[in-house]
Amino acid sequence: MNFILSAVLVLGAIGLIAAVVLYACSKKFAVYEDPRIGQVQEVLPGANCGGCGFAGCADMAGALVKACDGGSLEGLLCPVGGQAVMDQVADLLGMAAANSEPLVAVVRCYGTCELRPRVAEYDGLMTCSAVNATGRGETGCGYGCLGCGDCVSACNFDAIKMNPETGLPEVDEDKCTSCGACVKACPRHIIELRKKGPKNRRVYVRCVNKDKGAVARKNCKVACIGCGKCEKVCKFDAITIENNLSYIDPNKCRLCTKCVDECPTGAIVKVNFPVRKPKPAPAAEEAKPATATATAQTTAKEEPKTVNSNDKEEAKA
């Protein structure tokens, strides 16, 4: 009995002393943290993807609160949560949210197995960064997709997948959070974050080849040859041609799609536009929104490459 009592007393005394020391320490060495940081972190998605440019959601929350004290949330955006989350954060902090448009990753290469013939066989380390460091890869194009899927393994949201038929990655627009991990992973800078656009409609150049026209065309049938037709036809000065490569500025583009019809190689594409019926009757020109083929990509021209593109749609559907 005495044995048990002494054990209880000794342990109790140790516990009491430890409690006093802990209490004193917690008061003495307390670090003040803005309670808003915790609240903001609750609102953020918690994916810790780093898409905002900070180490994680907690870091971003700290930065947001700091920016709030600075007076403006300009330049801070959680790409995963998008405008909705930023609005919530702004409400919480009593600020106006900076306006931002939703972005989506687009793959600017369409050199599929048929359109871009293989001229050599690569037999080494199967990552894009290794292939890119070794040489131009299996095709004649030194700028296009290497198809080893560095972007796929970089994606935290399962939004980008390799299509085994084309050998190219495809972005699932619903899942893409525009965190930019794939953009950083691609050693050839093929993936770009572009504005999602009204009704997800976009027009962009699906090529990054800077070779001269003849060389580019020889190596890939859908390469941009830098001919400048699109630049001429554009009424909004949205298209610039540099180093034999056309680029459409998403902020200036009004989606008139004239460049798409003008492009001789089919390097410019429009996505998520209503599918035009092939019959030339004017009544059929009426727009009809695409539903099942929301992610389908098509050009309006009746050429073999268009057929390829349509084939892909069917395969997807």
Place this chain on the structure above:
Amino acid sequence: MKLHTFRIGGVHPDDHKLTAEIPTKKAELPKKAIFPLSQHIGAPAKPVVKRGDKVKVGTLIAEAGGFVSAPIFSSVSGTVEKIDNVIDATGYLKPAIIVNVDGDEWEESIDRSDKLETVESHPELTPEEIISRVKNAGVTGMGGAGFPTFIKLTPPPTTKAECVIINGVECEPYITADYRLMLEHTDEIIQGLYLLMKAVKVEKGYIGIEDNKPKAIEIFEQKTAGDPRIEIVPLKKKYPQGGEKQLVDAVINRQVPAPPAIPVNVGAIVQNVGTAFAVYQAVMKNKPLFERYTTVTGLQVKNPGNFLVRMGTTFGQLIDYCGGLPEGDNKVLAGGPMMGKSVASLDVPVCKGTNSITVLTGADAHRKKVQNCIRCGKCVSACPMGLEPYLLATLSAAQEWERLESEDVTSCISCGSCQFTCPAHRPLLDNITFGKGHVMGIIKARIAKAKAEAAKAKA
């Protein structure tokens, strides 16, 4: 006689010196010669000719584009067709000068006679004069890497050169270009060595030759018998003995520390036999570097051989001359099978560093199936730099750059011994080279940042 060799690691690949006894032939002139502006380590050369200009053999067509750079000379006479992007050995398009060949007219300043000029008979040649002639003739290392030679001959002031080592090892399988050069131009190489010794002001020269070339050892020993300043060092055959650091270890028994140390930190200046020959021609014959000895070889190639090739000739032309590509899958390498880089197209031209065109056919052209690492440690015992390749490869794959740097990945000489010896056929060298490139980039950026900050602090 006890044979020397380097102390750690090394492997013994099959020799396959198919072309060793085939005398060198002059290769046919190309119809069109392609001169890439980046044939050496360092800044690309700057073209000094334009479209339509007439050039002769030996005309300067591009000048050095920076301190670490080398000029380029035309190897043919004809008209400059254009300066355009053409495919280089990596497959990317790089700027090059393309010359349409017409006849074979040489610059008059080049001495085309075979008369042997000795260093004793030219006392007017000062070390500075020799180095400046080497620099102006565009001589770069002929062993493969292509480092401008004049920089090696002007070592940093904190170091002191004590000897020149001529690299006649040729440890890569298949290649015999250096061996044929040693047999056919022995005197010129010895004079080249004298010139190099004079240029760096040393009194000791070594020529390291592996014991699988007894004829070369014998002929060099005969010709240098009367001169105690030159020593012929027969070496035990082992790959990669031709690596600078391994050769210094084997010949003078000194170990070069980890980078950024270079052989001259332990007193040695290493030059390839081809470089010694080029130095002789540049200084004594006023002949810039525009042709070189190249081996075209491969087990299935019909007529392999050694050629004196004008630079700018395409691989395709040389291979056609040797009987064309064998049937089936081929892997065409610029260099030997251990360190050579496969080319993506046969339109690649022979450059200053192309010592061999090796064609691997059939099963040799493909890699074997990769299996799991069984931790046997063979790669560790094979590594001539004392590294742990399995670890470096894993760290590279995991992109652990800091750890990779602390494990001395920058010491790797990319000899490929680890991958050669791996029983599981793991792509060790691929991973390590990739990681090494990344780490070198990080180190460079760090140095640049430190420099910028130092400049800021000063201002």
